[in-house]
Amino acid sequence: MNHVSLNHDFVETPEERSRRRLRVAKSQADIAYFQARLTLLGEPRTLNQAAQQRTFKRLLKVIGRRLVNVK
Secondary structure (H helix, E strand, C coil): CCCCCCCCCCCCCHHHHHHHHHHHHHHHHHHHHHHHHHHHHCCCCCHHHHHHHHHHHHHHHHHHHHHHHHC
């Protein structure tokens, strides 16, 4: 169920709060994973590594935005 953030009367149920916390934890785990992959990748030496680097950076950006929206 989506709620408009302008609705000041909205009270989050325990179930909704639990789901939100789970989404936050999943997003944080995804961010940690992609940061680790980027660190392990280092400076790309091949086209494949460069493609991986671009992909991981884009995923980090998208997940970061999603995390901000969930909180």
